[in-house]
Amino acid sequence: MTARRHPRASGDDTAEWTIAVQQSLRRHLPFWVSLLAGIALWEIAGRATSAAFMVPFSETLVRLCQLVITGEFVREFLDSATLFLTGFVIALVVGVPLGVLLARVRVLRVGIEPYIMTLYATPMVALIPFILSLMGFGFAPKVLVVFLFAVFPVLYNTVEGARSIKPELIEVARSFRSNEWALWREVLLPYTLPYIMTGVRQAIGRALVGMVAAEFFLSSTGLGQLIMGASQNFDTGGVFASILVIGLIGVGLMRIGLMIEQHFARWRQ
Amino acid sequence: MTESTIGTSLALATPTQSSPVSARLWGTVLPRLLCGLVILLAWEFIVRAFAPAYVAKPTSVVMAIPRVIVDPAFLTATRQTLAAVAEGLAIALVAGTVIGLAMGRSVGVERAVRHYVNGFYAMPMIIVLPLFSLWFGYSGAARIATVIFAAIFSIIINVADGARSVPREFLEVARSFRSSRLRVLREIVLPSSMPYLLAGFRLAAGRALIGAVVAEFFLSVGGLGYFILYNSRSYHHNEAFVGVLLLAGFGVGFELLVNWCTRRFMPWYRRDEKTS
Numbered sequence: 318m319t320a321r322r323h324p325r326a327s328g329d330d331t332a333e334w335t336i337a338v339q340q341s342l343r344r345h346l347p348f349w350v351s352l353l354a355g356i357a358l359w360e361i362a363g364r365a366t367s368a369a370f371m372v373p374f375s376e377t378l379v380r381l382c383q384l385v386i387t388g389e390f391v392r393e394f395l396d397s398a399t400l401f402l403t404g405f406v407i408a409l410v411v412g413v414p415l416g417v418l419l420a421r422v423r424v425l426r427v428g429i430e431p432y433i434m435t436l437y438a439t440p441m442v443a444l445i446p447f448i449l450s451l452m453g454f455g456f457a458p459k460v461l462v463v464f465l466f467a468v469f470p471v472l473y474n475t476v477e478g479a480r481s482i483k484p485e486l487i488e489v490a491r492s493f494r495s496n497e498w499a500l501w502r503e504v505l506l507p508y509t510l511p512y513i514m515t516g517v518r519q520a521i522g523r524a525l526v527g528m529v530a531a532e533f534f535l536s537s538t539g540l541g542q543l544i545m546g547a548s549q550n551f552d553t554g555g556v557f558a559s560i561l562v563i564g565l566i567g568v569g570l571m572r573i574g575l576m577i578e579q580h581f582a583r584w585r586q
Numbered sequence: 587m588t589e590s591t592i593g594t595s596l597a598l599a600t601p602t603q604s605s606p607v608s609a610r611l612w613g614t615v616l617p618r619l620l621c622g623l624v625i626l627l628a629w630e631f632i633v634r635a636f637a638p639a640y641v642a643k644p645t646s647v648v649m650a651i652p653r654v655i656v657d658p659a660f661l662t663a664t665r666q667t668l669a670a671v672a673e674g675l676a677i678a679l680v681a682g683t684v685i686g687l688a689m690g691r692s693v694g695v696e697r698a699v700r701h702y703v704n705g706f707y708a709m710p711m712i713i714v715l716p717l718f719s720l721w722f723g724y725s726g727a728a729r730i731a732t733v734i735f736a737a738i739f740s741i742i743i744n745v746a747d748g749a750r751s752v753p754r755e756f757l758e759v760a761r762s763f764r765s766s767r768l769r770v771l772r773e774i775v776l777p778s779s780m781p782y783l784l785a786g787f788r789l790a791a792g793r794a795l796i797g798a799v800v801a802e803f804f805l806s807v808g809g810l811g812y813f814i815l816y817n818s819r820s821y822h823h824n825e826a827f828v829g830v831l832l833l834a835g836f837g838v839g840f841e842l843l844v845n846w847c848t849r850r851f852m853p854w855y856r857r858d859e860k861t862s
Contacts, residue, residue: 355702442811443830
Protein backbone atom coordinates (compact mmCIF):
# COMPACT_ATOMS: atom_id res chain seq x y z
CA MET A 318 0.00 0.00 0.00
CA THR A 319 1.05 3.60 -0.38
CA ALA A 320 2.28 5.46 2.65
CA ARG A 321 0.47 8.70 3.26
CA ARG A 322 2.82 11.68 3.26
CA HIS A 323 1.86 15.27 3.78
CA PRO A 324 3.48 17.94 1.68
CA ARG A 325 5.14 20.58 3.79
CA ALA A 326 4.82 23.54 1.48
CA SER A 327 1.68 24.02 -0.52
CA GLY A 328 3.39 25.98 -3.28
CA ASP A 329 6.12 23.41 -3.67
CA ASP A 330 6.20 21.94 -7.18
CA THR A 331 7.66 18.57 -6.28
CA ALA A 332 5.21 18.12 -3.42
CA GLU A 333 2.28 18.66 -5.76
CA TRP A 334 3.77 16.22 -8.14
CA THR A 335 4.16 13.64 -5.37
CA ILE A 336 0.52 14.07 -4.45
CA ALA A 337 -0.52 13.53 -8.05
CA VAL A 338 1.56 10.36 -8.22
CA GLN A 339 0.16 9.12 -4.93
CA GLN A 340 -3.39 9.78 -6.01
CA SER A 341 -3.00 7.98 -9.28
CA LEU A 342 -1.25 5.14 -7.47
CA ARG A 343 -4.10 4.85 -5.03
CA ARG A 344 -6.57 4.81 -7.90
CA HIS A 345 -4.80 2.36 -10.14
CA LEU A 346 -2.84 0.18 -7.72
CA PRO A 347 -5.76 -2.14 -6.84
CA PHE A 348 -6.35 -2.74 -10.53
CA TRP A 349 -2.75 -3.73 -11.24
CA VAL A 350 -2.51 -5.83 -8.10
CA SER A 351 -5.67 -7.76 -8.95
CA LEU A 352 -4.52 -8.14 -12.54
CA LEU A 353 -1.16 -9.54 -11.47
CA ALA A 354 -2.81 -11.82 -8.92
CA GLY A 355 -5.13 -13.14 -11.61
CA ILE A 356 -2.25 -13.81 -13.97
CA ALA A 357 -0.30 -15.54 -11.21
CA LEU A 358 -3.32 -17.69 -10.38
CA TRP A 359 -3.74 -18.59 -14.04
CA GLU A 360 -0.05 -19.46 -14.32
CA ILE A 361 -0.13 -21.69 -11.22
CA ALA A 362 -3.37 -23.40 -12.23
CA GLY A 363 -2.02 -23.99 -15.73
CA ARG A 364 1.16 -25.55 -14.43
CA ALA A 365 -0.64 -27.71 -11.89
CA THR A 366 -3.07 -29.27 -14.36
CA SER A 367 -2.45 -31.16 -17.56
CA ALA A 368 -1.75 -29.29 -20.79
CA ALA A 369 -4.91 -30.60 -22.44
CA PHE A 370 -6.99 -29.03 -19.69
CA MET A 371 -5.40 -25.66 -19.13
CA VAL A 372 -2.36 -23.78 -20.36
CA PRO A 373 -0.40 -21.33 -18.21
CA PHE A 374 -0.51 -17.64 -19.03
CA SER A 375 3.08 -17.58 -20.32
CA GLU A 376 2.45 -20.34 -22.85
CA THR A 377 -0.77 -18.64 -23.93
CA LEU A 378 1.21 -15.50 -24.68
CA VAL A 379 3.81 -17.49 -26.62
CA ARG A 380 1.06 -19.14 -28.67
CA LEU A 381 -0.53 -15.73 -29.30
CA CYS A 382 2.79 -14.35 -30.52
CA GLN A 383 3.14 -17.31 -32.89
CA LEU A 384 -0.32 -16.65 -34.29
CA VAL A 385 0.47 -12.97 -34.76
CA ILE A 386 3.82 -13.66 -36.44
CA THR A 387 2.40 -16.15 -38.93
CA GLY A 388 -0.15 -13.51 -39.92
CA GLU A 389 -2.99 -15.94 -39.28
CA PHE A 390 -4.30 -13.87 -36.45
CA VAL A 391 -4.35 -10.54 -38.31
CA ARG A 392 -6.13 -12.12 -41.28
CA GLU A 393 -8.85 -13.68 -39.12
CA PHE A 394 -9.22 -10.52 -37.10
CA LEU A 395 -9.80 -8.39 -40.20
CA ASP A 396 -12.31 -10.96 -41.42
CA SER A 397 -14.26 -10.76 -38.18
CA ALA A 398 -14.04 -6.98 -38.05
CA THR A 399 -15.50 -6.67 -41.55
CA LEU A 400 -18.39 -8.93 -40.61
CA PHE A 401 -19.04 -7.09 -37.36
CA LEU A 402 -18.93 -3.62 -38.89
CA THR A 403 -21.10 -4.49 -41.89
CA GLY A 404 -23.84 -6.04 -39.78
CA PHE A 405 -23.67 -3.34 -37.14
CA VAL A 406 -23.80 -0.44 -39.58
CA ILE A 407 -26.77 -1.94 -41.42
CA ALA A 408 -28.51 -2.42 -38.07
CA LEU A 409 -27.98 1.27 -37.26
CA VAL A 410 -29.05 2.46 -40.70
CA VAL A 411 -32.26 0.44 -40.48
CA GLY A 412 -32.94 0.72 -36.76
CA VAL A 413 -32.59 4.44 -36.14
CA PRO A 414 -34.77 5.87 -38.95
CA LEU A 415 -37.38 3.19 -38.33
CA GLY A 416 -37.33 3.99 -34.62
CA VAL A 417 -37.78 7.72 -35.22
CA LEU A 418 -40.49 7.04 -37.75
CA LEU A 419 -42.25 5.09 -35.04
CA ALA A 420 -41.79 8.11 -32.79
CA ARG A 421 -43.68 10.22 -35.30
CA VAL A 422 -46.52 7.94 -36.32
CA ARG A 423 -48.34 7.03 -33.16
CA VAL A 424 -50.65 4.42 -34.64
CA LEU A 425 -47.73 2.55 -36.16
CA ARG A 426 -45.81 2.67 -32.90
CA VAL A 427 -48.68 1.36 -30.81
CA GLY A 428 -49.26 -1.35 -33.36
CA ILE A 429 -45.69 -2.52 -33.81
CA GLU A 430 -44.28 -2.07 -30.31
CA PRO A 431 -45.34 -5.45 -28.83
CA TYR A 432 -43.78 -7.27 -31.76
CA ILE A 433 -40.49 -5.43 -31.37
CA MET A 434 -40.48 -6.23 -27.67
CA THR A 435 -41.19 -9.88 -28.41
CA LEU A 436 -38.36 -10.07 -30.91
CA TYR A 437 -36.08 -8.23 -28.49
CA ALA A 438 -36.69 -10.97 -25.92
CA THR A 439 -36.43 -13.84 -28.41
CA PRO A 440 -33.12 -15.70 -28.47
CA MET A 441 -32.03 -14.86 -32.03
CA VAL A 442 -29.56 -17.75 -32.12
CA ALA A 443 -32.54 -20.04 -32.64
CA LEU A 444 -32.94 -18.60 -36.14
CA ILE A 445 -29.41 -19.53 -37.24
CA PRO A 446 -30.31 -23.04 -38.52
CA PHE A 447 -33.01 -21.52 -40.74
CA ILE A 448 -30.64 -18.91 -42.11
CA LEU A 449 -28.12 -21.64 -42.76
CA SER A 450 -30.48 -23.81 -44.78
CA LEU A 451 -32.00 -20.87 -46.67
CA MET A 452 -28.94 -18.81 -47.48
CA GLY A 453 -26.08 -21.26 -47.25
CA PHE A 454 -22.49 -20.47 -46.44
CA GLY A 455 -21.77 -17.02 -47.91
CA PHE A 456 -20.96 -13.68 -46.34
CA ALA A 457 -24.56 -12.40 -46.58
CA PRO A 458 -26.14 -14.91 -44.14
CA LYS A 459 -23.51 -14.06 -41.56
CA VAL A 460 -24.18 -10.36 -41.94
CA LEU A 461 -27.87 -11.13 -41.50
CA VAL A 462 -27.13 -12.89 -38.20
CA VAL A 463 -25.12 -9.94 -36.87
CA PHE A 464 -27.85 -7.58 -38.08
CA LEU A 465 -30.60 -9.56 -36.35
CA PHE A 466 -28.65 -9.61 -33.11
CA ALA A 467 -27.95 -5.88 -33.23
CA VAL A 468 -31.06 -4.26 -34.66
CA PHE A 469 -33.60 -4.95 -31.94
CA PRO A 470 -31.78 -3.25 -29.05
CA VAL A 471 -31.48 -0.13 -31.23
CA LEU A 472 -35.11 -0.27 -32.27
CA TYR A 473 -36.38 -1.08 -28.79
CA ASN A 474 -34.52 1.78 -27.15
CA THR A 475 -35.40 4.25 -29.90
CA VAL A 476 -39.09 3.44 -29.49
CA GLU A 477 -38.69 3.74 -25.72
CA GLY A 478 -37.19 7.19 -26.20
CA ALA A 479 -39.84 8.13 -28.71
CA ARG A 480 -42.55 7.19 -26.27
CA SER A 481 -41.16 9.51 -23.61
CA ILE A 482 -40.98 12.53 -25.92
CA LYS A 483 -42.91 15.47 -24.53
CA PRO A 484 -45.92 16.43 -26.65
CA GLU A 485 -45.32 20.08 -25.68
CA LEU A 486 -42.06 20.09 -27.62
CA ILE A 487 -43.80 19.04 -30.80
CA GLU A 488 -46.67 21.44 -30.17
CA VAL A 489 -44.31 24.38 -29.70
CA ALA A 490 -42.38 23.46 -32.84
CA ARG A 491 -45.68 23.21 -34.67
CA SER A 492 -46.95 26.57 -33.45
CA PHE A 493 -43.75 28.11 -34.81
CA ARG A 494 -44.71 26.57 -38.15
CA SER A 495 -41.81 24.16 -38.22
CA ASN A 496 -41.99 21.79 -41.15
CA GLU A 497 -41.64 18.04 -40.87
CA TRP A 498 -37.94 17.96 -41.77
CA ALA A 499 -37.02 20.62 -39.23
CA LEU A 500 -39.10 18.83 -36.63
CA TRP A 501 -37.13 15.64 -37.16
CA ARG A 502 -33.77 17.36 -37.20
CA GLU A 503 -34.25 19.71 -34.29
CA VAL A 504 -36.69 17.99 -31.95
CA LEU A 505 -37.17 14.29 -32.56
CA LEU A 506 -33.61 13.19 -33.26
CA PRO A 507 -31.90 15.20 -30.50
CA TYR A 508 -34.50 14.06 -27.99
CA THR A 509 -34.24 10.37 -28.80
CA LEU A 510 -30.47 10.39 -29.36
CA PRO A 511 -29.49 9.43 -25.77
CA TYR A 512 -31.91 6.50 -25.92
CA ILE A 513 -30.55 5.48 -29.31
CA MET A 514 -27.08 5.47 -27.80
CA THR A 515 -28.20 3.16 -25.00
CA GLY A 516 -29.41 0.91 -27.78
CA VAL A 517 -26.07 1.25 -29.54
CA ARG A 518 -24.21 0.15 -26.44
CA GLN A 519 -26.41 -2.92 -26.02
CA ALA A 520 -26.21 -3.61 -29.74
CA ILE A 521 -22.39 -3.62 -29.67
CA GLY A 522 -22.39 -6.44 -27.14
CA ARG A 523 -25.05 -8.40 -28.94
CA ALA A 524 -23.48 -7.93 -32.36
CA LEU A 525 -20.27 -9.39 -30.98
CA VAL A 526 -22.16 -12.48 -29.80
CA GLY A 527 -23.86 -12.63 -33.19
CA MET A 528 -20.52 -12.39 -34.95
CA VAL A 529 -19.05 -15.31 -33.01
CA ALA A 530 -22.25 -17.34 -33.38
CA ALA A 531 -22.28 -16.76 -37.14
CA GLU A 532 -18.65 -17.81 -37.36
CA PHE A 533 -19.30 -20.92 -35.28
CA PHE A 534 -22.45 -22.17 -36.95
CA LEU A 535 -22.39 -20.81 -40.49
CA SER A 536 -19.21 -21.01 -42.54
CA SER A 537 -16.23 -20.96 -40.21
CA THR A 538 -14.17 -17.83 -40.69
CA GLY A 539 -12.51 -15.17 -38.58
CA LEU A 540 -11.78 -15.38 -34.90
CA GLY A 541 -14.55 -17.94 -34.42
CA GLN A 542 -12.79 -20.24 -36.85
CA LEU A 543 -9.48 -19.66 -35.07
CA ILE A 544 -10.89 -20.81 -31.75
CA MET A 545 -12.90 -23.70 -33.23
CA GLY A 546 -9.91 -24.99 -35.15
CA ALA A 547 -7.73 -24.80 -32.06
CA SER A 548 -10.31 -26.68 -30.01
CA GLN A 549 -10.67 -29.42 -32.61
CA ASN A 550 -6.87 -29.87 -32.75
CA PHE A 551 -6.73 -30.02 -28.95
CA ASP A 552 -4.51 -26.94 -29.14
CA THR A 553 -5.49 -25.62 -25.71
CA GLY A 554 -2.96 -22.80 -25.97
CA GLY A 555 -4.65 -21.58 -29.14
CA VAL A 556 -8.07 -21.75 -27.47
CA PHE A 557 -6.88 -19.70 -24.53
CA ALA A 558 -5.10 -17.20 -26.76
CA SER A 559 -8.23 -16.64 -28.87
CA ILE A 560 -10.50 -16.38 -25.83
CA LEU A 561 -8.12 -13.86 -24.28
CA VAL A 562 -8.13 -11.73 -27.43
CA ILE A 563 -11.89 -11.89 -28.03
CA GLY A 564 -12.47 -11.15 -24.35
CA LEU A 565 -10.23 -8.09 -24.55
CA ILE A 566 -12.01 -6.94 -27.71
CA GLY A 567 -15.32 -7.37 -25.89
CA VAL A 568 -14.12 -5.30 -22.93
CA GLY A 569 -12.72 -2.61 -25.25
CA LEU A 570 -15.92 -2.37 -27.29
CA MET A 571 -18.01 -2.22 -24.11
CA ARG A 572 -15.85 0.67 -22.90
CA ILE A 573 -16.35 2.51 -26.17
CA GLY A 574 -20.08 1.86 -25.98
CA LEU A 575 -20.27 3.21 -22.43
CA MET A 576 -18.28 6.29 -23.43
CA ILE A 577 -20.60 6.99 -26.36
CA GLU A 578 -23.63 6.50 -24.15
CA GLN A 579 -22.35 8.78 -21.41
CA HIS A 580 -21.32 11.41 -23.91
CA PHE A 581 -24.86 11.66 -25.21
CA ALA A 582 -26.53 11.15 -21.84
CA ARG A 583 -25.58 14.68 -20.83
CA TRP A 584 -28.80 16.20 -22.00
CA ARG A 585 -31.01 13.38 -20.81
CA GLN A 586 -32.71 14.49 -17.61
CA MET B 587 -58.95 -5.49 -13.14
CA THR B 588 -60.60 -2.31 -11.96
CA GLU B 589 -61.66 -1.22 -15.40
CA SER B 590 -64.45 1.01 -14.08
CA THR B 591 -62.28 3.06 -11.72
CA ILE B 592 -59.69 3.63 -14.41
CA GLY B 593 -62.50 4.58 -16.74
CA THR B 594 -63.94 7.19 -14.39
CA SER B 595 -60.57 8.71 -13.57
CA LEU B 596 -59.81 8.96 -17.26
CA ALA B 597 -63.20 10.48 -17.92
CA LEU B 598 -62.62 13.01 -15.16
CA ALA B 599 -59.24 13.91 -16.50
CA THR B 600 -60.39 14.33 -20.08
CA PRO B 601 -64.05 15.16 -20.22
CA THR B 602 -64.05 15.31 -24.01
CA GLN B 603 -63.33 11.59 -24.33
CA SER B 604 -66.68 9.91 -24.65
CA SER B 605 -65.94 6.27 -23.86
CA PRO B 606 -62.48 5.27 -22.63
CA VAL B 607 -62.99 1.58 -23.24
CA SER B 608 -63.77 2.00 -26.90
CA ALA B 609 -61.00 4.57 -27.22
CA ARG B 610 -58.60 1.99 -25.85
CA LEU B 611 -59.95 -0.56 -28.28
CA TRP B 612 -59.54 1.73 -31.27
CA GLY B 613 -56.29 3.30 -30.11
CA THR B 614 -54.35 0.25 -28.98
CA VAL B 615 -55.81 -3.15 -29.64
CA LEU B 616 -56.89 -2.58 -33.21
CA PRO B 617 -53.54 -1.23 -34.50
CA ARG B 618 -51.76 -4.12 -32.83
CA LEU B 619 -53.99 -6.71 -34.39
CA LEU B 620 -53.76 -4.99 -37.76
CA CYS B 621 -49.97 -4.78 -37.66
CA GLY B 622 -49.73 -8.43 -36.62
CA LEU B 623 -52.01 -9.38 -39.48
CA VAL B 624 -50.02 -7.35 -42.00
CA ILE B 625 -46.74 -8.91 -40.84
CA LEU B 626 -48.15 -12.43 -41.06
CA LEU B 627 -49.72 -11.81 -44.46
CA ALA B 628 -46.52 -10.33 -45.85
CA TRP B 629 -44.54 -13.30 -44.55
CA GLU B 630 -47.03 -15.79 -46.01
CA PHE B 631 -47.15 -14.01 -49.35
CA ILE B 632 -43.38 -13.61 -49.72
CA VAL B 633 -42.69 -17.24 -48.85
CA ARG B 634 -45.39 -18.50 -51.19
CA ALA B 635 -44.15 -16.33 -54.02
CA PHE B 636 -40.38 -16.65 -53.77
CA ALA B 637 -39.24 -19.42 -51.43
CA PRO B 638 -39.09 -23.22 -51.79
CA ALA B 639 -41.97 -25.25 -50.39
CA TYR B 640 -40.21 -26.41 -47.23
CA VAL B 641 -39.69 -22.89 -45.89
CA ALA B 642 -41.80 -22.09 -42.84
CA LYS B 643 -44.83 -19.91 -43.42
CA PRO B 644 -47.52 -18.91 -40.91
CA THR B 645 -50.29 -21.20 -42.13
CA SER B 646 -48.16 -24.33 -42.22
CA VAL B 647 -46.52 -23.48 -38.89
CA VAL B 648 -49.96 -23.21 -37.32
CA MET B 649 -50.90 -26.53 -38.84
CA ALA B 650 -47.69 -28.07 -37.51
CA ILE B 651 -48.37 -26.96 -33.93
CA PRO B 652 -50.87 -29.70 -32.92
CA ARG B 653 -48.61 -32.30 -34.47
CA VAL B 654 -45.48 -31.10 -32.75
CA ILE B 655 -46.76 -30.46 -29.25
CA VAL B 656 -47.80 -34.10 -28.81
CA ASP B 657 -44.55 -35.36 -30.32
CA PRO B 658 -42.63 -37.12 -27.52
CA ALA B 659 -39.29 -36.02 -29.03
CA PHE B 660 -40.37 -32.39 -28.74
CA LEU B 661 -41.60 -32.79 -25.18
CA THR B 662 -38.38 -34.50 -24.11
CA ALA B 663 -36.33 -31.78 -25.79
CA THR B 664 -38.31 -29.05 -24.04
CA ARG B 665 -37.94 -30.78 -20.70
CA GLN B 666 -34.19 -31.21 -21.15
CA THR B 667 -33.60 -27.59 -22.09
CA LEU B 668 -35.80 -26.23 -19.32
CA ALA B 669 -34.17 -28.51 -16.75
CA ALA B 670 -30.70 -27.38 -17.83
CA VAL B 671 -31.70 -23.71 -17.76
CA ALA B 672 -33.37 -24.08 -14.37
CA GLU B 673 -30.43 -25.94 -12.86
CA GLY B 674 -27.87 -23.53 -14.27
CA LEU B 675 -29.90 -20.50 -13.23
CA ALA B 676 -30.35 -21.83 -9.70
CA ILE B 677 -26.61 -22.37 -9.30
CA ALA B 678 -25.84 -18.97 -10.85
CA LEU B 679 -28.42 -17.30 -8.61
CA VAL B 680 -27.03 -18.71 -5.37
CA ALA B 681 -23.35 -18.31 -6.25
CA GLY B 682 -23.93 -14.94 -7.90
CA THR B 683 -25.81 -13.60 -4.90
CA VAL B 684 -23.09 -14.70 -2.49
CA ILE B 685 -20.31 -13.20 -4.62
CA GLY B 686 -22.34 -10.07 -5.31
CA LEU B 687 -23.07 -9.47 -1.63
CA ALA B 688 -19.40 -9.96 -0.80
CA MET B 689 -18.44 -7.51 -3.51
CA GLY B 690 -20.99 -4.96 -2.45
CA ARG B 691 -20.14 -5.02 1.24
CA SER B 692 -16.39 -5.50 1.24
CA VAL B 693 -13.98 -3.11 -0.44
CA GLY B 694 -11.24 -5.73 -0.57
CA VAL B 695 -13.33 -8.31 -2.40
CA GLU B 696 -14.66 -5.61 -4.71
CA ARG B 697 -11.21 -4.47 -5.70
CA ALA B 698 -9.97 -8.00 -6.16
CA VAL B 699 -12.68 -9.32 -8.47
CA ARG B 700 -14.43 -6.28 -10.01
CA HIS B 701 -12.35 -6.18 -13.17
CA TYR B 702 -12.73 -9.89 -13.72
CA VAL B 703 -16.49 -9.81 -13.29
CA ASN B 704 -16.85 -6.86 -15.67
CA GLY B 705 -14.45 -8.46 -18.14
CA PHE B 706 -16.23 -11.80 -18.19
CA TYR B 707 -19.56 -10.01 -18.48
CA ALA B 708 -18.40 -8.07 -21.53
CA MET B 709 -17.08 -11.22 -23.19
CA PRO B 710 -19.40 -12.73 -25.78
CA MET B 711 -20.41 -15.72 -23.69
CA ILE B 712 -20.44 -18.27 -26.49
CA ILE B 713 -16.67 -18.13 -27.03
CA VAL B 714 -16.19 -20.33 -23.98
CA LEU B 715 -18.00 -23.19 -25.71
CA PRO B 716 -14.93 -24.70 -27.41
CA LEU B 717 -13.10 -24.56 -24.09
CA PHE B 718 -16.00 -26.10 -22.16
CA SER B 719 -16.27 -28.85 -24.76
CA LEU B 720 -12.59 -29.63 -24.08
CA TRP B 721 -13.15 -29.57 -20.32
CA PHE B 722 -16.48 -31.33 -19.93
CA GLY B 723 -16.74 -33.23 -23.20
CA TYR B 724 -19.74 -33.06 -25.52
CA SER B 725 -22.21 -33.53 -22.70
CA GLY B 726 -24.95 -32.01 -20.62
CA ALA B 727 -22.35 -30.88 -18.09
CA ALA B 728 -20.82 -28.54 -20.66
CA ARG B 729 -24.30 -27.13 -21.34
CA ILE B 730 -24.92 -26.42 -17.66
CA ALA B 731 -21.49 -24.82 -17.37
CA THR B 732 -22.34 -22.58 -20.33
CA VAL B 733 -25.68 -21.61 -18.79
CA ILE B 734 -23.97 -20.74 -15.50
CA PHE B 735 -21.29 -18.73 -17.28
CA ALA B 736 -23.92 -16.89 -19.30
CA ALA B 737 -26.09 -16.08 -16.30
CA ILE B 738 -23.86 -15.51 -13.29
CA PHE B 739 -22.15 -12.23 -14.12
CA SER B 740 -25.26 -10.14 -14.64
CA ILE B 741 -26.52 -11.41 -11.27
CA ILE B 742 -23.21 -10.60 -9.54
CA ILE B 743 -23.09 -7.09 -11.01
CA ASN B 744 -26.66 -6.27 -10.08
CA VAL B 745 -26.52 -7.73 -6.57
CA ALA B 746 -23.26 -5.89 -5.90
CA ASP B 747 -24.92 -2.65 -7.05
CA GLY B 748 -27.84 -3.36 -4.77
CA ALA B 749 -25.70 -4.24 -1.76
CA ARG B 750 -23.66 -1.08 -2.27
CA SER B 751 -26.69 1.18 -2.28
CA VAL B 752 -28.24 0.04 0.99
CA PRO B 753 -29.35 3.21 2.82
CA ARG B 754 -26.73 4.09 5.39
CA GLU B 755 -29.31 4.75 8.14
CA PHE B 756 -30.48 1.14 8.07
CA LEU B 757 -26.96 -0.10 8.68
CA GLU B 758 -26.34 2.44 11.43
CA VAL B 759 -29.51 1.51 13.27
CA ALA B 760 -28.63 -2.18 12.99
CA ARG B 761 -25.15 -1.49 14.32
CA SER B 762 -26.41 0.55 17.24
CA PHE B 763 -28.62 -2.38 18.20
CA ARG B 764 -25.49 -4.55 18.09
CA SER B 765 -26.74 -6.98 15.48
CA SER B 766 -24.18 -9.37 14.07
CA ARG B 767 -22.70 -8.97 10.59
CA LEU B 768 -24.46 -12.06 9.35
CA ARG B 769 -27.84 -10.82 10.52
CA VAL B 770 -27.26 -7.43 8.92
CA LEU B 771 -26.43 -9.19 5.68
CA ARG B 772 -29.43 -11.48 5.85
CA GLU B 773 -32.06 -9.11 7.17
CA ILE B 774 -31.06 -5.74 5.74
CA VAL B 775 -28.65 -5.99 2.84
CA LEU B 776 -30.29 -8.93 1.08
CA PRO B 777 -33.89 -7.65 1.23
CA SER B 778 -32.92 -4.16 0.19
CA SER B 779 -30.96 -5.40 -2.82
CA MET B 780 -33.86 -7.61 -3.87
CA PRO B 781 -35.06 -5.33 -6.70
CA TYR B 782 -31.56 -5.30 -8.16
CA LEU B 783 -31.41 -9.05 -7.81
CA LEU B 784 -34.63 -9.36 -9.79
CA ALA B 785 -33.36 -7.01 -12.50
CA GLY B 786 -30.19 -9.08 -12.73
CA PHE B 787 -32.22 -12.26 -12.79
CA ARG B 788 -34.31 -10.95 -15.68
CA LEU B 789 -31.17 -10.34 -17.72
CA ALA B 790 -29.65 -13.63 -16.59
CA ALA B 791 -32.69 -15.67 -17.59
CA GLY B 792 -32.55 -14.38 -21.15
CA ARG B 793 -28.83 -14.99 -21.38
CA ALA B 794 -29.20 -18.46 -19.84
CA LEU B 795 -31.75 -19.41 -22.48
CA ILE B 796 -29.43 -18.25 -25.26
CA GLY B 797 -26.55 -20.09 -23.61
CA ALA B 798 -28.50 -23.34 -23.46
CA VAL B 799 -29.60 -23.15 -27.10
CA VAL B 800 -26.13 -22.27 -28.36
CA ALA B 801 -24.61 -25.04 -26.28
CA GLU B 802 -27.04 -27.53 -27.80
CA PHE B 803 -26.14 -26.35 -31.31
CA PHE B 804 -22.47 -26.63 -30.58
CA LEU B 805 -22.36 -29.80 -28.52
CA SER B 806 -25.24 -31.68 -30.18
CA VAL B 807 -26.78 -32.58 -26.82
CA GLY B 808 -30.52 -33.19 -26.78
CA GLY B 809 -32.81 -30.23 -26.18
CA LEU B 810 -34.88 -27.59 -27.90
CA GLY B 811 -31.88 -26.09 -29.67
CA TYR B 812 -30.91 -29.48 -31.02
CA PHE B 813 -34.53 -30.14 -31.97
CA ILE B 814 -34.54 -26.94 -34.04
CA LEU B 815 -31.17 -27.72 -35.59
CA TYR B 816 -32.10 -31.30 -36.45
CA ASN B 817 -35.48 -30.46 -37.96
CA SER B 818 -34.23 -27.53 -40.00
CA ARG B 819 -31.40 -29.67 -41.37
CA SER B 820 -33.86 -32.31 -42.50
CA TYR B 821 -36.06 -29.61 -44.12
CA HIS B 822 -38.81 -29.77 -41.50
CA HIS B 823 -38.81 -26.01 -41.11
CA ASN B 824 -42.38 -25.76 -39.85
CA GLU B 825 -41.74 -28.19 -37.02
CA ALA B 826 -38.48 -26.43 -36.18
CA PHE B 827 -40.24 -23.08 -36.10
CA VAL B 828 -42.64 -24.31 -33.43
CA GLY B 829 -39.53 -24.74 -31.29
CA VAL B 830 -38.51 -21.16 -32.03
CA LEU B 831 -41.98 -19.95 -31.03
CA LEU B 832 -41.69 -21.84 -27.75
CA LEU B 833 -38.27 -20.27 -27.10
CA ALA B 834 -39.67 -16.82 -27.85
CA GLY B 835 -42.52 -17.63 -25.48
CA PHE B 836 -40.02 -18.53 -22.74
CA GLY B 837 -38.08 -15.32 -23.37
CA VAL B 838 -41.16 -13.13 -23.13
CA GLY B 839 -42.56 -15.22 -20.29
CA PHE B 840 -39.47 -14.73 -18.12
CA GLU B 841 -39.60 -11.01 -18.80
CA LEU B 842 -43.28 -10.72 -17.88
CA LEU B 843 -42.88 -12.92 -14.81
CA VAL B 844 -40.04 -10.83 -13.38
CA ASN B 845 -41.83 -7.57 -14.20
CA TRP B 846 -44.93 -8.88 -12.49
CA CYS B 847 -42.94 -9.98 -9.42
CA THR B 848 -41.31 -6.56 -9.22
CA ARG B 849 -44.66 -4.80 -9.39
CA ARG B 850 -46.38 -7.22 -7.03
CA PHE B 851 -43.75 -7.54 -4.32
CA MET B 852 -41.81 -4.30 -4.72
CA PRO B 853 -44.31 -1.71 -5.84
CA TRP B 854 -42.08 1.13 -4.64
CA TYR B 855 -39.43 0.23 -7.14
CA ARG B 856 -39.49 1.60 -10.68
CA ARG B 857 -37.57 -0.78 -12.87
CA ASP B 858 -37.20 1.43 -15.96
CA GLU B 859 -34.88 3.77 -14.06
CA LYS B 860 -32.51 1.16 -12.77
CA THR B 861 -31.93 -1.48 -15.42
CA SER B 862 -28.94 -1.97 -17.71
